Amino acid sequence: MFCPKCGSILRPKDKAGKKVLFCSCGFTKKPEEEMASIKETVKSAKKIEVMDKLDSRPKIKTKCDKCGHKVAYYWTQQTRAADEPETRFFKCEKCEYTWREY
Numbered sequence: 514m515f516c517p518k519c520g521s522i523l524r525p526k527d528k529a530g531k532k533v534l535f536c537s538c539g540f541t542k543k544p545e546e547e548m549a550s551i552k553e554t555v556k557s558a559k560k561i562e563v564m565d566k567l568d569s570r571p572k573i574k575t576k577c578d579k580c581g582h583k584v585a586y587y588w589t590q591q592t593r594a595a596d597e598p599e600t601r602f603f604k605c606e607k608c609e610y611t612w613r614e615y
């Protein structure tokens with residue numbers, strides 16, 4: 514590891530029980546493992562987002578009014594007031610026509 518400030522090799526040092534990398538110029542860096550775990554968390558969060566976009570929603574057997582396809586994705590969503598029942602949404606697997614059930 515090199516110092517981003519001056520380019521010198523960083524040296525490990527125990528600081529308040531935690532291992533930190535420090536440089537003679539005064540620069541200190543958090544341990545690499547900690548940095549990696551933060552990156553990992555960001556990565557997995559992104560993965561979930563992508564999965565959602567790829568329609569990882571559960572599928573249900575229902576008929577699409579538009580194309581007659583018999584499989585649709587479904588999910589529930591709370592609309593307006595919290596005391597109102599959830600609305601069920603359906604999205605045709607084939608033509609992507611979306612409708613909801615009251």
Ligand SMILES: [Zn+2]
Pocket residue numbers: 516517518519520521536537538539540
């Ligand atoms: Zn330095």
Ligand SMILES: [Zn+2]
Pocket residue numbers: 577578579580581582605606607608609610
């Ligand atoms: Zn359809």
